Amino acid sequence: xxxxxxxxxxxxxxxxxxxxxxxxxxxxxxxxxxxxxxxxxxxxxxxxxxxxxxxxxxxxxxxxxxxxxxxxxxxxxxxxxxxxxxxxxxxxxxxxxxxxxxxxxxxxxxxxxxxxxxxxxxxxxxxxxxxxxxxxxxxxxxxxxxxxxxxxxxxxxxxxxxxxxxxxxxxxxxxxxxxxxxxxxxxxxxxxxxxxxxxxxxxxxxxxxxxxxxxxxxxxxxxxxxxxxxxxxxxxxxxxxxxxxxxxxxxxxxxxxxxxxxxxxxxxxxxxxxxxxxxxxxxxxxxxxxxxxxxxxxxxxxxxxxxxxxxx
Numbered sequence: 001x002x003x004x005x006x007x008x009x010x011x012x013x014x015x016x017x018x019x020x021x022x023x024x025x026x027x028x029x030x031x032x033x034x035x036x037x038x039x040x041x042x043x044x045x046x047x048x049x050x051x052x053x054x055x056x057x058x059x060x061x062x063x064x065x066x067x068x069x070x071x072x073x074x075x076x077x078x079x080x081x082x083x084x085x086x087x088x089x090x091x092x093x094x095x096x097x098x099x100x101x102x103x104x105x106x107x108x109x110x111x112x113x114x115x116x117x118x119x120x121x122x123x124x125x126x127x128x129x130x131x132x133x134x135x136x137x138x139x140x141x142x143x144x145x146x147x148x149x150x151x152x153x154x155x156x157x158x159x160x161x162x163x164x165x166x167x168x169x170x171x172x173x174x175x176x177x178x179x180x181x182x183x184x185x186x187x188x189x190x191x192x193x194x195x196x197x198x199x200x201x202x203x204x205x206x207x208x209x210x211x212x213x214x215x216x217x218x219x220x221x222x223x224x225x226x227x228x229x230x231x232x233x234x235x236x237x238x239x240x241x242x243x244x245x246x247x248x249x250x251x252x253x254x255x256x257x258x259x260x261x262x263x264x265x266x267x268x269x270x271x272x273x274x275x276x277x278x279x280x281x282x283x284x285x286x287x288x289x290x291x292x293x294x295x296x297x298x299x300x301x302x303x304x305x306x307x308x309x310x311x312x
Contacts, residue, residue, distance in 0.1 A: 029092040030085075030149035031057060031078055033105070035135065036156075036269075051082045054109035055137075055152075061095050064102045064140040067115040067203055072101060077109040100142030104202050105152050107135040117199040120207075122158075124196070124228045126219045132229045134158055136205045156295055157200060157207050158229045159266040161274070163190050163239060165224040166286055168279035185278065186245040190218040190226040193238035194266070198231045207268055209233035215240070232268045239274060241283070256283040260290075269295050 033049060059073035072095045078086040094101060104115070108131055112118050123132050135154035143150060167185050197211035209231050218226040230236075237260040243253045256278050266272055271293045275286035 027093050027097070027145060028148075029057075029059065029073060029088075029094060031055070031088075031105075031152060032149040033080075033086060033107075033137065033152040033154065035154045049080050049107075051080055053080045053107065054078065055086070055105045055107035055135075056109040056112065057088070057092065058104045058112075058115075059092070059101050059150075061099050061101055064100075064142065065203065067104060073103075075112060094145040097145040100144060102142065103137075103139040103150050103152065105137045105154070106202065107137075107154060112202070114199075115203060116201045118202065120157075120198045120200050120231075122196040122198075122216065122229065122231050124216050124218070124230070129219075129229065132158065134200070136200075136202055138203060138205065155205055156269040157205065157232075159232045159268060160271040160295065161192055161218070161228050161230045161266065162271060163192075163218060163226045163241075164273065164275045164286075165226075165241065166275070166277045167224075168277065184224050185243050187220075187223055187226075188242045188244035190220075190242075191215045191240045192218060192228065192230060192236065193240065194230055194236050195233050196231060198233075205268070207232045230266055232266045234263055236264050236266055237262070239276070241276070241278065243278075258283045258285075264290060265292055267292070271295055 033055060035048060055078050056075050057073055057078055058067060058071055058075060060068050060071050062068060073092045076092050077089040079089070080086055106112065120134065134157040136157050137152035137154040139150060139152055165184075165187065167183075192215075193213055194216050195209040195211055196214045196216055198207050198209050200207055216228060216230060218228040221227055239258045240255055241258070242255045246253050258274075258276055264272060264274065273291045273293070275288040275291070277284055277286045
């Protein structure tokens, strides 16, 4: 009986010692995060996180292919400081020092309602570009406490849509309209007819568009170049361009609608650039047509200009 009591006491002591170990500085989870391509930013394309950026971290043990309800770390907000270190809002501790841990993170920090069908609504406005650039990281390597800091590489969940416009010669400078120099018609707005709701499967970094078709307002880079973040989806074919402020006898105003004969691809982490030519009573693809590039090439899609959408 004394032997059994001694063994129980020893196990209790071992458990207490192990618990103490994960409450020390060496048992705290630390994060190191990067972005696989470039992050959308209001004042230009950035290849890394900046001070003030946030992420939500989740950690679990057991099956790496499914995030359980019982988590080791549950939606702890981490903020990047000017010292380059991510500081958690609440202390994050390893479950123990030897069990493999798996990690998922989303940036910017957000409340996650579901790990497989989390509802997402796109806000395409320029002032919400940072928030709408949803980034997801998964590290399922089975890290242990000695593997600090946890390396997280984020991928873009959203796609980017660029629209570049050219014009036929009914828009000319000066008077009379017989002059041959082509000028740009004044563009009031560009809209994409697309779905602006989705569900997010974080473990597979998958985005599924949902809901009804909506008019997604694009942001003006310059008069003939427009851009927006957009939910990856199938069935996207319609872009509407509204002209306003033009002399009637120089080509006039109105809304031109481009309807593609095939789906225009919108893929996570990809930039789809649609080049259009507007003529009298018609709109068609330019000779460059539709170009899909990796996110890192995004700056080249707008003639190398620094991306800075206008707040319109």
